[in-house]
Amino acid sequence: MIWNSSEYSHPGHRRKNNEDAVYSNARSGVWCVADGMGGHQNGGLASQWLVDAIASTPAYATIDECVNELQKRIFALNQTLYDKGGALSENSHTKRQTVGCTFVIFISDGVRNACLWAGDSRLYLLRNDNLYQITDDHSLVNDLVSRGIISESETHNHPQAHVVTRALGASETLSFEKKIFKAQQGDRYLLCSDGLYNELEPSDISAALAMSESSQSCRALVDKVLKTEATDNLTACVINAALASGY
Template sequence: MQAVANLWRSAARTDTGKVRARNEDAFLALPEQGLWVVADGMGGHQNGALASRLIVEQLAEPSVGDLPQRLDELRKRLHTLNRRLGQELTVTAAHPDPVIGSTVVALLIEGDRAACVWAGDSRCYLWRGSRLYQLSRDHSLLQQLIDEQQLSPSEAARHPAAHALTRAIGASDELKLEILELDVLPGDAFLLCSDGLYQGMSADALGAALNLPSPQLTLNRLFQQVLDGPARDNLSAVVIRR
């Protein structure tokens, strides 16, 4: 595990933004464990903040083994939490809106292998060889309209429920996580972020920030650019690089 800490550096930050009264995002940055997470809560102020916090607390507990074993443990923890959010907390919450859930995007790295796990529209990007790759695919109605009805992004965005999520932790009885495994190469950089960050930035701007030499410089650039704009949503990001 110590080798991971020597290879990978990271920086993480969250901000309420300029409009929301409370921050429902949460993040986890554990380079010594090769684990990073961003979660974006939903269901009203306290419910959303609770859901995202529970995700990072559950995943922060140490796990042992190789990458497949740790990935399996991460999946089990998220499935357990999905049941808890979907049953216990929702049923007992004395709140007019019973929804309590959160997106999640997690990155596990062990040696020269990585695994990205997600549900919802928080994203994982890879910066490699001066090119930006979006590794995750949004679990949202907007993306579904693009995929299934061949609508353009601008056409799909006009749907009144375009940004509704089709998957999230706590959103349904059966949680469907998406997982992507890949080899990591020297010079790779990763970005995990909530939609409050990427919605305010172009792909070119994201790439220019990830091209900076340190995670902290990248993070500073990303937040400066979003907070110079309207910043209508909470924003969170974790930047990881060798």
């Protein structure tokens, strides 16, 4: 399998700064979207540091080796960001500050895929015209839905809709999830921040991912959101899979 990918990030209509960050490397088969939290400067710092850590990861012979190395770097960065928040709090004599971000990382060797995530940044898959959400949000409202306390329809207007329960740098101990699954010819993947998917219907995402080029898909998703109030930063990273010639 060979990959073609495109990415686009926009601050939205309400915010001057963009705390999102995106990394896309089709050649090495690694992609990431990070959504900063903890204030403009702190959130943007966390997102960028994560992207930098991923970008500096050397190439590995197997996907398992790559995933293991990324996990080590994520845990090390979590400690760095947590300590950074503590230092900022001491200097300003305020409550503990957060220097953190939610993230979703997608890794593929063309046969096997891996997804690592914490928080509410998402990975979608369009396969055989069916849209799947690969990630489960680590958020308060998602926990309430899973426990049957509120319905899915009540999540959109819930007063704590943006409260995440896991994030890089938010606590001294980080818990993130990992999924391993097979790649298939014709797969279309979308990594995105909540500022993108919160303004879209699943049908919007399916229609965009069905376009022939990843750049078309990416632009269609962002343009659709920018026609709304777009109150948050928004980032899309679209990845298309095709069989290499000769197979």
